[in-house]
Amino acid sequence: MPPKFDRKLNQHGVKGAYYGGEWVDLEDCAGTFQPDSSKCSGCPTRATCPRSQSRNAASTLANKDTVYDVVIIGAGCIGTSIARELSRYALKTLLVESADDVSQGATKGNSGIVHAGYDDKPGSVRAKFCWPGNQMFPQLDRELRFGYQKNGSLVVATSTKELEVLEELMERGNINGVENLRIIQKEELFQMEPALNPDCIAALYAPDAGNVIPYEFAIALAENAVDNGVELRIRREVTAIAKKEDGCFEVDLRHWEPQDYVDVRKKMGKSIDGTESKEISLLSLVMRLCVSFPASIVVMEGLVRFGLLEPSSKDDTKMVMTIVAFISTALVLFLPGGKRHRGTSVLKDIVAKCPPPVGSGDDGKVTLKDMFQGGSGSKTVQHGATVALESVKAKYVINCAGSYSDQIARMIGDDSFYIKPRLGDYILLNRNQGHLAHSTIFPCPDPVLGKGVLVQQTLWGNLILGPTARDMHNKETRDMSNESIQEYILSKCKQLCPYFDAKEAIHGFCGARSKSSRGDWIIEPSSKDANFIHVAGIDSPGLAGSPAISLYVVELMQKAGLKMPPNINFNPNRAPIITPKVGLRGLKMGPPGKNDSDGKDEATMAKNVICKCEKVTELEVVRALRRSLPIDSTQGIRKRTRAGMGHCQGDAENYDCECRVRAIISRENGVSPEEVGGRPWPATSTLSQRWVYKDDMQKEGLEKRMNNN
Template sequence: MYDITIIGAGVVGASIARELSRYSIRICLIEKEEDVTTGASKANSGIVHGGYSAKYGTLKGELCGKGNRMYEQLNKELNFGFRRTGALVVGFSEEDKTKIRQLYENGLKLGSDDLEIIHKDRIKEIEPHISEEVTAALYSKSVGVTSPYEFTIALVENAIMNGVELKLETEVTSIEIKDEYFNIKTNNGNIDSKYVINAAGLYSDKIARMIEADNFKICPRRGQYILFGKDQGHLVNTVVFQVPTEKGKGILVTTTYHGNFMIGPNAEEIDDKDDVATTIESLENVIETARKSIKDFDIRRALTSFSGIRAVSSTGDFVIEESRVKGFINVAGIDSPGLTSAPAIALKVVDIVKASGLELREKPHFNPYRKPLIRIKDESFYGRIDDKEPERNIICRCEKITEAEIVDALHRGIPIKSIDAVKRRVRAGMGNCQGNFCRNRVAAIIARELKIPIDEVSVRGKKASAASLRADIKLIRKCSK
């Protein structure tokens, strides 16, 4: 019997699991996919938003600023990668100036003390490559960038270190309410738990419906991005937004935590929660709109495109509450600024659990620290391809990732056996060649370390189609010869 079972191992479920792992209770974190952070927590902008960005009087507004202020300490503890860049919300017209003033006033209500309305000369000092058409901007110094999937992975690794049990490839099929606990039926057996926290993202309404606790509906919204090489990163110093629309914060221009140039996302209402396709028409719109902010990026330097789907709630706000069913807590509709808010959401959930009656006693030996995976490569680093020393043996030449880093990633408590899972942890395959050089080398290390046939190593995990998986295996076999 678990005290708490958390459904969903995205950034929200991971944050809750890690926060609750401070206490002497038995916790289970379940995820239907083959790895953590495979949904919206993998495919988003990676922006840690400023306190101005959500409406005053909402849960989003309450939790965004609180979450933002937690990131520096979390990064000191978990070593996932975070840096403050600041952000500009740029405007091109008098109407835009009015919206910028409204954002500024909203931020003041929310307690933001880092905001400034600036004009062309000051904007040019901060962003020399900004479009000449930009006339005014809201400048927020607290905005930052992080690697969302590395953050989620770090949270789960630390939660496991502190006693949380993770069950992957475990999909909830039904939930039955017993006298003093819940019986959660899954494809991998039943789980009994006193409390259930529903952090199932796009499928949180489906989970809540299993016990008639669905006072909301999830409306999927897809956003498409284009990722460029690091050679375009000099074009932007901050995160550059345009004034938001009713559908969200609009097309942004930024660098990722690791220095890649990135533009997107658009916003598309869709019916299929699994439709993460990208389309030529949408990507052309992303390019055209991004050029309003920064004109001179070279589309020929694009490495890849991708999309993510946001779990937008029909309520228009986050849903974070104990439902009408005692012990069943909904944490749903966590769209933007969900990544920013996740640490503060976790604290709010802990308060809900306490108020519901579960005794939470702090562990005397809780360990908040998790060592980094990626080693910093400064001028003193010496490495080469096919070196016999794992610490110097370069596997991914684009990102200078070593054999030792990949081996470390495979033995951190989260069972992984796909090339993409390694890529999310150490960036092998994220460089200019997009894995063409290192894919076979990574596959060979996975097979060796996990003592599995190379046929069991897939590129993308079980989410890929059967035909795609067959092609992956064929490619791996070919490359391994």
């Protein structure tokens, strides 16, 4: 029997929240973690976005003459950090993403560590940005409220030889400017982390290291950037880039949508994309006349483009009259305090029409190429169909395309680097295992594989194990079986913390790291064109360095000649989506229909539990949908509210939260349930079944692989 460790650790959203790196009790959250919404960007919340784009992108789609100051390719933590930083300036900036949501690449598939910077080679680009970026996170979280915990990190030693490695790491950290590093001995170490391997004798302690949920970090950055004027288009694959005679880049985009969505729209007689339609051309003319109604312009175009408003006839005069008649409705929709009209269907009726979660471990994984373009949210995995070909003009382009960044570089004839992808696999354990670690715990680094596996409590209280470091140019690591991957992770992590229960695994995931052929980050103007900036090959600790990288990119843009007047309306503040809770206090649970609202009564929505495991309410789902980023799938809500991320993983036989979420999206977006995307399975998971807690054979297999050394 493992020993008992009598300690309870804080979990974000449970009796309080992490704010600016520190824990804030529930009674102190008002005014700090939960601010006055009138002081935050995008608040009060408004109606949902047009499909696959931010609200402010709609009018630009109709105007083919628009010239952007900057186009950013890639909406991971790097691209969104840069977008948010550029939103401080009065620029016309477009952020494009090939996947179906922001953060779908490497940002979604990593451990979320805000590294301190002691591991980076002195003089490297990594070393230049990691520690400065680390120091920016407390203030970023005070503004954006994505949840940041300064929990510290430990590199543990089990021998005198490894003690020498700790000394070397501390010296490296001192050279890199990392502060507060120290080596702690066994007694203090086990006071901090009693569940460590008893063989540990000392550790390098970095108190300034922290952790975030990486996709929530990127979502917060993107929301604030869009609230401050940046345009976003998702499901846009860059197919070509050319420099034109006027000195601008022409960036060609392929707009895709899931085939299931396309089929449903066609079946219903609704348009998929009206970019080239007569209605859009006419709308553009009307919009230019209605300059005093900018919000209604966005709405009108969205209504026609996506089939929510059909022309009354083919006669242009009647068409104009129809549009003008809707302007007053549009103003109500967007004015502060305005309410969107919704159908009278109750959620119970919509849930009944929702298809159940499907998929098993036999469905196959996403390919490496798919991971470069969004993994489970990529065009291939979503069976995407091209619905439009778009072209945008820009004075400057920033290449933040992650593992696809070398392909983007080739589009302008730049072959100065290539990406050597490295996959990192993880296993996520239930919240009841999170008490086994407070700090992020590393072994002494491997001279070849680097930092190695880690054991860490996530912000939400789970225990995360991993990652592997599988170089895809190495056949042996590329072709590892699921069982071999699990055995590697579990057995290695057991050497750090031997007391976790592998049978408490609830999820497995994987991320593709974009290691560059240069062996370091690439943050520089292209040798082919000074107005084309590479931010490429950003592997670990890229998340930690991302805020500092964005400041440097702004400097590069200024040196390249971009005039950057300040955005006098810039608002750095963003309200959180989640509401901290105390158990089920004030909440109501029951079958669909018992506690559901009509989408208008916030008091009812705030009590209605949609996801039992994570205690996600209807209001939190609605709040996410009415923000500034487009959401049309249960996966998008899952990343923002955690609905479906609990131990049952959205099991339809438990609380059916995925169908409940789908019903709310259907109601809020004014679409049929069939148009709402679901969570793909198994995507990059190493688990053979989605609902692990039901599968005794799989749980026993995990336990066996944990004990294989």
